[in-house]
Amino acid sequence: MMKNITKYLSGDYIRNYVAITCFCFLALPVNGQKLSDTLLLKNYNPKSVFNVPVSTITKAKYKVIDIHSHDYNKTDAEIQEWIKNMDACGIEKTYILNCSWIGNPFTEYVKEYAPYKDRFGFLCSFDYTNFDKPDWEKRAVEALVRCHEMGAVGVGEMGDKGMGDLYGTPTEGKGIHVDNPRLKVLFDKCAELGMFVDIHIAEPIWMYEPVNEENDGLINGENWKVDTTRAGCLGYNQLMKTFEKALAENPKTTFVAAHYLNMSHDLPRLSALLDKYPNMYVDLCGRIAESASTPRATRAFIIKYADRILFGTDNGITQEMYHNYFRVLESNDEHFYLPEIGYHWYYSGFNLPDKVLKKIYYQNAAKILKAVRK
Numbered sequence: 001m002m003k004n005i006t007k008y009l010s011g012d013y014i015r016n017y018v019a020i021t022c023f024c025f026l027a028l029p030v031n032g033q034k035l036s037d038t039l040l041l042k043n044y045n046p047k048s049v050f051n052v053p054v055s056t057i058t059k060a061k062y063k064v065i066d067i068h069s070h071d072y073n074k075t076d077a078e079i080q081e082w083i084k085n086m087d088a089c090g091i092e093k094t095y096i097l098n099c100s101w102i103g104n105p106f107t108e109y110v111k112e113y114a115p116y117k118d119r120f121g122f123l124c125s126f127d128y129t130n131f132d133k134p135d136w137e138k139r140a141v142e143a144l145v146r147c148h149e150m151g152a153v154g155v156g157e158m159g160d161k162g163m164g165d166l167y168g169t170p171t172e173g174k175g176i177h178v179d180n181p182r183l184k185v186l187f188d189k190c191a192e193l194g195m196f197v198d199i200h201i202a203e204p205i206w207m208y209e210p211v212n213e214e215n216d217g218l219i220n221g222e223n224w225k226v227d228t229t230r231a232g233c234l235g236y237n238q239l240m241k242t243f244e245k246a247l248a249e250n251p252k253t254t255f256v257a258a259h260y261l262n263m264s265h266d267l268p269r270l271s272a273l274l275d276k277y278p279n280m281y282v283d284l285c286g287r288i289a290e291s292a293s294t295p296r297a298t299r300a301f302i303i304k305y306a307d308r309i310l311f312g313t314d315n316g317i318t319q320e321m322y323h324n325y326f327r328v329l330e331s332n333d334e335h336f337y338l339p340e341i342g343y344h345w346y347y348s349g350f351n352l353p354d355k356v357l358k359k360i361y362y363q364n365a366a367k368i369l370k371a372v373r374k
Helices: 002-008 011-027 076-089 106-112 136-149 181-193 218-223 236-249 258-262 267-276 288-292 295-304 319-330 354-370
Strands: 064-069 091-096 120-124 152-160 196-201 255-257 280-283
Touching: 064 354, 076 091, 076 319, 106 120, 120 136, 136 152, 136 181, 152 181, 181 196, 181 236, 196 236, 196 258, 236 255, 255 258, 258 267, 258 280, 267 280, 267 295, 288 295, 288 319, 295 354, 319 354
Parallel strands: 064 091, 091 120, 120 152, 152 196, 196 255, 255 280
Antiparallel strands: none
């Protein structure tokens, strides 16, 4: 009997027993449940523990033209605060796009920013009032020319997420897609005046994917879901076909596709469009997350098409917002989070070469803006 007890209390047995017992306790969830089974994805807020370089870039390496922003301010004091932030971050000039969903009508915000016209430029919208009337084109062209005479250097932001509700003032273009034949006369006038067209086509692909466990952009994908089951709503690929048709039919008009054309998930497809249509550019605004999650592919794309990419933000006026852009474009940082963006991915910087940064930050925009006829 004692021999058996001694055997069972031997060192090996005790070590094994302790190991098994500890494993059982460690594996036992608190209150019978594991956190990973109850934590909501929207509340998942990881902090990186990797001991890797962390960059703090508070000012762009070179001067910057922000080609894509909006009338976020309500008072003159807020405009002055914006200018202070621009100065601190190296933003030489910001272009304010006209949208019916944010800010004042074009004629109003031009007056609002008139004291600071050396720091701000303006884009206007087409006017779709009585679009179905025979004389609409004539009146719309006249309205465009008036905006141009007031200082508009381009048209935008035009936007179609499926229903053809093109942003416009004072009237939106309900049910009108960018390949509508009646828009051609306006695009031709833009080409004549040297005005570029900044256009927002579709949304990121996750907004068109099923809302389920396989959607890796689930949080934003659900929040900004596009309901393609609505009558008359175009899907993602249909929208891209309308844009390509507009590119092909208006070769003299310069189009700036906002947000990487919402095609940062498919850079080979975006590259093919840039190769085919020399009148197409892209701006990188509002898509830090969607691009910085694939840093090697995006870096290679940006370097290859450095002459066709413009810097824009579209995310407000804070210094922190600008800092996020600089960190992604300039640093070689890895595995960092930007939780305010809404996805649960981690990001890495592009570490872009100096000559590429200069083109994106300033030179490409200056080239396009030079085409505007005074």
